[in-house]
Structure formats: structure tokens, C-alpha cells
Amino acid sequence: MNTTKKVLDRLISLQNLVSIVLMSVIPLMVVFQVLLRYVFQAPLMGIEEIMLFPTIWLYMLGGAMASQKRNHISCGILTLYIKKDLSMQIFNVVKCIVSFAVSIWLTYWAFWYFMYSFKTWKHSDLVGIPMFLGESALFIGLLLMTLYAASDLFRDSKILIKGRKLSGEGEK
């Protein structure tokens, strides 16, 4: 159990670090190109194409971070009307089950795309970087999102079971 937690913590730290680097590098690359174009009048060919790779990784790793921090946007109408703790716990488990199921299905298709990209092994037009390096982000990001959805489901189920046990003991 401890090992799992350790691995997960390391994964989260790595994901956080890479996201911070990507989020810092992308605007710098854009501004660098603007400077090259207007100040030095010598724009770098293919910089937009290179930028595509950190960008798609940022989107997907950011998505995984939002899942891990439970920071995804949600509408939350019904939660306003649920007052009882137990009802809320059941509600949370149902929510996690649906999220997890959808996430698995999306990851399945992202895996199909991952394999397709690997088999076709296309290269970017100008710089010739294998597109797989960017396209694989879709699968990795969704895989991480599924992992965090599973972890949420596990945690909320545990809270529900624990809560029910406690209320059962209280009734006795």
C-alpha cells in the first residue's frame, strides 16, 4: 500500500514539474519568435511546428492534474439539494463510477489512436519530428485521468463503506 502511494506521489510530482516547465516554455517560445520576426527580422522556420509538441502535452498533463486535484469544471446543480451526508456519499460514488466508466472508454479510443500513430509513424512537415511524440500525449493523459478517476472511486467508496459501518454501529 505504501509503495503504491509512493509511486503515485512521485508520478504526481513529475507530472507537476513537467507541466510547470511546459507552461513556462510555451509563452517564451512564442515571444522569442515575435522578437526574431520584428526585432531581428529573421523568424525561425518551424518553431510553430515544434511548439505543437509541448502544447499538446501541456493540455493532456494539465487535464491529468485537474483530475488529480479534482479541479475539473462541473455544473453541480443536484449537489445544492443534497443535505444528508449519506446521500451525498452515495451520490459521490455514483458520480465516480460514471466518470470512471466514461474515462475507460475514452482511454480505449486514445489507445487506438496511440497504436495508429505508432504504426503509421508520420513526421511533421517542416522539422520532421515524429508525430507520435505529440500524438501519444492523448493516450498518456487519458490514462492518467483514468488512474485518478479510479483513485477517486476507491476513496469515495471507502468513505461510503466506512460511513455506513459507523452509522450501523451507532444504530446498534
Added chain:
Amino acid sequence: MLTIVLIDVILLVFLLMLSIPLPYCFGGALMFMAIFGDISMKSLMLWGFNQMISPILLASPLFILAGTLMGGTGIATNLLDFADIFVGRVKGGIGVVAVTTCAIIGAISGSGFTGVAATGPILIPRMVEQGYPRGYSTALVTVSSVLGLLIPPSVIMIFYGWVTDTSILACFLSTVGPGIAIVVSFSIINMVWARKFPDLILEEKMAKGERMKRSLKRTWIAIPALAMPFIILGGIYGGVFTPTEAAAVAAVISIPIGLWIYKELKVDNFKEMVSDSATSVGAIMTMIIFTLMLSQTYVLLRVPQAIIELLFNITQNKTILLIIINIFLFLVGMIVNDVTGMILVAPLLLPLVLQLGISPVHFAAIMGVNLAMGGVTPPYASILYLGMRIGKCEFHEILKPTMVFLILGYVPIVFLTTFWPALSLYLPTLMGLA
């Protein structure tokens, strides 16, 4: 096939109501369409990835970063102090400061959250100290924050231009007129309302010389913050930057301003802000991927054509149809966020409005004002909830003032935008963009 689409929409609303994270709501609706709607997921995956790598889309993450950095670099505080010079001693003046500052911040950040996130923590306590009710102060700052989506550059306009293939620069300008009209209407309502608060504490009168000295000092300090909208908008309309580049420039410029001029940015909070931005970017972009794919399934199943037929069977009266479109957009804004609403609905409604003889640029403004309002209309009222958290006030305290500002100050502008095209088309036409 349309029955399948209808069931899918019902499923989507159900998932949204369950408060399932948005990427999974749209992913779930997409799953239903792939299973029952005869949609090829393989081609949709290929299409979706190609859409995601569009350079135009990168503007949104960069504006998110710029907005987050602005909140922590002291830019907002100095803009507030600057605006306060002009109306600080007038009854209700601080309310006008709130509205104006949110509009100026909108000219830097492009998002609806930045106004309340950057000015709320400073302005709301300051208003409460001066005797304004907490609910009123929070409501005013929160509804004014919506201006971030209307004053260019605006992220939702980038998305509209992208999905409908309309000039983004023209779309930016289309919401300037409505945005200014909202600044005026909110300021008037605030000035009138402020007279009803009996215990307002106004700034003490100062000697003319002292006042002048303070104004000059505040203006001097605010110059870097005031220069930002000029650099960004001047860069975009001067043809120096694309909107994406402008967003990157805004983010990068705010770093030296925060580090060396205002000295509020530290390495630790910089790391935290960048990490928060990356999380927000991920939350928005993963949602966009699946919204886009879902929207595409509807387009493939010819839903836009079905909407046209359905509505034209009900009525062919342009005024009634426009009212129906406004109500529909308002309802969409109530249940999903602005970007999602834009991506999901713009491709579906554009063919209809084109048949009504409305230009895509005018429709950009109509969609913009309607969906921007969604951020403060429950149940999906992300800007309102954020405002409540920042203002430390309860829903019942903020509800009445919010509704008054919306009904008296915002809704009339929505109708004005819809039925008076010049309000949104004047500037784009003047610039030769529409």
C-alpha cells in the same frame, strides 16, 4: 437519427446535473453517439487531434496564464488605485472603480475570471470598509468581471472565430460596443443605488496640492499596468501580433513588472501560479476536445439543418426567431460554461442566423453577450461562485443585487446588441473587418 440526438442531449443534461466533471459529461454523450448514432470514432479521433493542435487554440492557455500572473503581480492593485483618483470621493465612486477596472483588466486577460480574482480580494473588503453591504460589493465586482469576456481580447471570441471561420479581429471588436454599454449601465445603477446606503464613508477631503501629488504618484506607478492593454491591443490591431502572440506577450511582460516594478511576484508564488494555470489549462482543454468531437457528431448528423427546419416551421418572423435564439443561448449559458457553449452551439446556430440575414460578426456579439452572462447565472455560475468565495458571502446575500444588475443593466444590452446591429458592427466595419 434526430431522436438519437435528442436522447443524447437529454443524457448530456442529466450528466451535467449529476455534477460529473465536464470532460466526462461530453465524453459520455460522445460515447452514446458512437454506440447508437452510427458515428465512426476512428475518424473522429483523427479529426479531434487535428483540431487540438490549431495554433489559434493556444491563445486560450496563454491568456489563462496571463490572467493568473496579473492577479499576483500587483497589476490589478495599481489599476484600482489609478481608477480611484477620478471617482474616489464621489458617493458610489468605488463601484465605478470596480466596473472600470474590470473592463481594463478585460483588455489584458481575455477571461471572465480574472476581474473578480484579481480585483475582488482588494476591492470587496475596501467597499465593505466604506459601508457598502458585503453582498452588494461582491455582486458588483462579480457581474463586472464578465466584461473580461466582452472587452477584447476575449477568449470566447477566439473560439467563435475558430469554429465558424470568422475573422477573430472582427469578433473581438464586435463586443466592444456592448461592453462599453454595460460599463455605463452598471455604473449608473451603482451610482443610483449607492445613494440608498446611509452609512457610506467617503475619503477625507484633501488639500488641492496634496491631492494632485497623490494623483501624480498613483498615475506614475500605474503606467506599466496601463501600458499593458495598449501593448496587447495595439499589437493585435497594429498587425504586430496574432491574438496568440499577444497572450504570450501579456504573460511574459507581467513577470518583470511583478518581479522588479511592483515587487509582489516571488519565485515560490510564481511556481504556484504557473502550476495553477497548467491545471486550469488542462481542465479547459480536455473539456474542449470532447465538446468539439460531440459538436462535430451533431454537425455530421445534420442537426443544424434540422434546427433551421424546425424553427422555420414554427415561425418565419425574424424578431421572434432572434428572441428564441437569445432565450436558448441564455439557457445554454446557465448549464455550461462560456467556451463550451460557444464551441457546442455556434456551429449549430450559424446556418440559421445566416438564413435570417445576420452577419457572422453580429452573431459573434449576440453569442458573446448571452454566454458571458452564463458565468453569473446559476446553476452553472462559475464566476458568481468564485466571487462568493472571494467576497466571503452567502448566496442569499449576493442573489438580489446580482439579479438587479443583470435584469436592469445587462439584459437590456443583450437585446440592444441583438436588435441594433450597429452597436456591434460599427467598429468592425470602421476597421474594414466586417
